[in-house]
């Protein structure tokens with residue numbers, strides 16, 4: 001396939017469901033093309049320096065802006081985050097005979113309005129966490145540059161985190177992972193601070209049969225390289241600027 005060809009998407013998300021996970025997750029290995037991936041990585045790299053927020057080990061960008069008190073100030077996404085990804089997300093049907101042509105059909109704005117860009121060098125991950133109340137519980141993650149494992153953790157009866165993940169999802173470059181429902185509200189997700197993901201196999205990776213090339217991981221290893229993720233979500237509360245009294249209207 002030419003690298004600029006449209007990727008082949010499944011007819012419906014039914015075919016992309018990660019069936020061993022609790023409700024609900026979908027994985028599409030070729031959601032964007034190599035050309036699209038390269039062009040988005042270029043845009044991220046050429047963003048003005050103040051766009052980056054530098055954490056201790058990791059850096060991130062938020063588009064169109066940071067949330068303030070869990071609210072988004074109304075603004076469009078830049079064109080390079082809108083096309084092709086948002087348009088393509090909107091075309092994904094839940095089932096083949098469903099008219100519900102996207103996973104955001106019951107979200108407040110029927111589409112993602114916010115994108116977080118996270119860059120993970122080898123050895124760097126993100127602590128297990130929940131995404132919280134600011135967002136509608138649908139998360140669409142597009143991975144760029146390299147592969148890594150997202151860990152899904154249970155909590156114990158007393159609310160403490162189980163240190164070992166119960167499931168692992170392997171995310172390849174150009175893939176789309178959608179997590180919703182209990183995976184959003186009940187379980188925690190995180191990425192291990194390792195330079196290599198190990199013990200990768202049909203038995204340990206929840207989406208093994210949906211991978212583009214499980215043969216790449218036949219030795220059970222994924223040596224980490226820089227992996228960048230685009231996390232698309234719908235921020236529930238959006239406020240408009242420009243009111244003289246400084247109060248905010250809901251959209």
Ligand SMILES: O=C(O)CCC(=O)C(=O)O
Pocket residue numbers: 116118126131141150189229231
């Ligand atoms: O980079 C990822 O895939 C996960 C990011 C994440 O969990 C978050 O930003 O809330």
Ligand SMILES: [Fe+2]
Pocket residue numbers: 129130131189
């Ligand atoms: Fe998260």
